Amino acid sequence: MSPATTLDEDIEEGLDAPLATVGGPAPAVRRARAWLSRAAEPGSVAFWRFVEDAGPVQAVRQLRAGRAPDAVRALVGARVEEDATAADLLRAQRCGARLLVPEDDEWPALALHGLVLTTAGEPADPRAHSPRTTALVPPVALWVRGPARLDALADRSVAVVGARASTAYGEHVAGELGHRLGQRGWTVVSGGAFGIDAAAHRGALAAGGPTIAVLACGVDRPYPAAHGALFHRIAEDGLLISEWPPGAAPHKHRFLVRNRLIAALTRGTVVVEAAARSGAQATARRAQRLGRQVLVVPGPVTSAMSVGCHELLRDPDLDAVLVADAAHVVEAVGRLGEDLADAVKRPTSPRDGLSDIACRVLDACPVRIGVSPERLAATAGCDVLEVLRVLPALELAELVQMTTTGWRLAPAPGPPVAP
C-alpha cells in the first residue's frame, strides 16, 4: 500500500497478487482490511463470513462495486463510498501504531481460533445470527499500538476485569494480582477502564510485566481521557489494541462488542469485583463459551461490588473457580504447560505427564501433512475447544508443530547420524 495510490487502484492491483509472501501480506490486503475495519461495525457474523469467503481484497471490490449480498451491503451503508484508509494508516503510524491483519505472522491465530469456532456455530440464516453485541465473531483486523508482538504477549495472558465503580478492596486485589502475574511473566489483559481494569494494568506495569488494553475506540485517542498517562505507559511497555480505526469514538455498544476480544485473547478471565448483572459477568460468560477458564475473586458478602462475583461462583453451569491470589490463577490457567515442561525434562518418554486429552490429540496428529484442530478433534474423539487448549502446550513441548496446512507431529530428534 502506498498512500499515493487510491484504494481502488490498490485493490485492482492486489486481485492477482498472492495474499501473502515471505515478507508478509500483500499491501492490497492490509489496505483492504483497513477499509473493512471502518466500513462496518465489528461483531457481525454475516460481514465476517463475507470477508472470510471472498477474501479481503475481493470483499472490498465487491462492496465498492455494489455486488455484495444485500445483508452485507446494508451493514456498510453509505460508508461504502468513503475511503479513509490512507488517512487512517497515516494516523496510526504517527502514534506508533500499525494495522495487524490475519495474514500477518503476528496475528494471534491460535487465541482467536475460539472465535472462528463459535462463529461457525452460528446459523446460516443471517436473521437468526447472534446480535452484534454478543456474537463471538473474530475481528477482521486489529489496530495495535506498542512495540511488543501481540501473538507473543497473548500466548501467556490472563484477563483481569471488573467493576468501574470498584471499592478500595477490589482495586487493591486487582493491583496485587496484576503485579504478581506480571512478575511471573504473564500478560495482564484488560479494558483500560476506571476501577478494576486500571488497577490491574497499573499492577502489571509496576512489576515491569507486559499488559494489553483492549479498547472500544481508536488507539490514538484512548478512552477515558483521564487515563492518558496510563495509556501512554501501556503503549510504551505493552500494547493498546482496538478493532476500530484511529479516531473512532467509544460508543457504548462498542464496549460490549469489545469484551469478547478480552475473553478470546486470554487463557482465562479473572473477575475481581462485579455488581449484580454487570458487564464483567457478561465477559466471564463469554470466556466460558469460548472454552476459557472463568476465575473469580470473592469479597465480603456485604459488598454490592462482590454480588456479581458470588453469583458467578454459585452458577453450577459456569464451573467458575474461586481464586484468592496470583498463584491460584496460574495454577488454573497454566497447569498443563508447566506439567508438560516438567515432563519433557525427564529422560523417559515426553508423553509422560501428558493429560489423557493431550495424549489423544498427540496420537491424532499426522506425521507429514498438518491438519486442522477440527480434524484433530474428530480423530481424537474430543471437543475442538479441548484440542485448542492442549495444542499450545504440546507445541511448547516440541511434540507438535504448526504448518501452513495445520498441525502435525514434530519430527523426532532421533539418534545422531554418522556423517
Added chain:
Amino acid sequence: MSPATTLDEDIEEGLDAPLATVGGPAPAVRRARAWLSRAAEPGSVAFWRFVEDAGPVQAVRQLRAGRAPDAVRALVGARVEEDATAADLLRAQRCGARLLVPEDDEWPALALHGLVLTTAGEPADPRAHSPRTTALVPPVALWVRGPARLDALADRSVAVVGARASTAYGEHVAGELGHRLGQRGWTVVSGGAFGIDAAAHRGALAAGGPTIAVLACGVDRPYPAAHGALFHRIAEDGLLISEWPPGAAPHKHRFLVRNRLIAALTRGTVVVEAAARSGAQATARRAQRLGRQVLVVPGPVTSAMSVGCHELLRDPDLDAVLVADAAHVVEAVGRLGEDLADAVKRPTSPRDGLSDIACRVLDACPVRIGVSPERLAATAGCDVLEVLRVLPALELAELVQMTTTGWRLAPAPGPPVAP
C-alpha cells in the same frame, strides 16, 4: 430409676424388663446409659458397638462384672467401680436438664442415622478404628437442657460455625444469618464458642428462633463462662446439649469429638470464617462425610480469617456451595422439602416434582412391613445417604411413614367410602 436404689439393683431389675414400653424406656435403661455416658469418653467405635450389641443394661452389667471384652474394659478403666448416676441425674434435674437416650421418642434418630452408617463402615479390628477425635460414631446418650424437643428442633436445622478469633465482618454475617434463619423457622446449631458461634446463636435468639448449643462439657456448667448469660437464654428458648454428664470439664479433645454432633444433627453446615487448617474446616469435612451440605460464606481474600473458607470453596472433592445470605442457605438445604410441599398442593399426582432419587426411594418402599433405609437403598439402587436425604421430605409430603420396623408407603387417602 429411683435414686433410692443402687445402680446394680436397677440393672438386675432391668435385665428382664422390656427396653421400652408405651411410657418410654425402662428406668434401668436410662440409668444404664447415664452410667455409660460417664464411664468412657465418647467417640470410641469399640465402646459404642459394645453397647449397641449387648444393649445398655447388659453392657453395664458385663462391664461392672468384669466380663466385657478387654478393649472395652480398657476404655473404662478405673471408672468401672464408680457410680455417679444418681448424682448426675439429680444435678441435671436441678438445672432443668434431662438425659435423652436412643430408646426415647425424642431421640433424633433420623439425623444421627448418618453416624450409625459411618460407624458401620469402620473396620472390625479395633486397632484400625478411626481415632476418637475423628470417628463418626453416635453418642450413647445426650444430656439435654431446655424446654424444646430435640428431634423437632433438629428436623429443620443448620449448623453455623466458624472462627473464635472472628472479625467484625464475620460476626456481622453470622449474626445476620442466624437472625434470618431463625425468622424462617430454621434451628441454628453451633458450639457456643466465642466469635462466629456466639454471633450465630445471638442472631437466632434475637429473631425468636430456636437455637442449639452443642457443648463439650456438662450442660450445667457451660463453657466459656463469659457466655453465661447467652447460655441461660439458649436454655430458655432453645437447647444446650452435651454427650458429657453434668459437671464435665471442657477438655480440649472433647471439642474435636463434639464437632461431629454439630455436623450430624443438621442438614448442612455453614462455615462463616475460618483460618487456614482450622477446626471449622474439620467440621465441614465431617459434614461432607456424613452426606450433609457444606456451605461456605466467602470474605475478603485479604483476610486471614477467610483463608479457610476459600480453601473449602476451592476443594473440588468437597463440593461446597458458596452462600452469601440465608436465602442461599435455605435453598441449599431445604429445596427438596419445599418442592415437595408445592407438588403435593397440586391436584395431580403427588409424585410430580419429586426428584429422580425421591421417586426411586418411593417406589422401593413396601406397602405393609416397613424396611430400613439400607434396604431401601439396595432396592432403589442408590446410596443410603441419598435415601436418608429424601426420606424426611417424603414423610413431610405424607407419601411414606416410619413404623417400628422401618419405612413403608403411607396409606393412600383414597376416595371417600359410602357408609
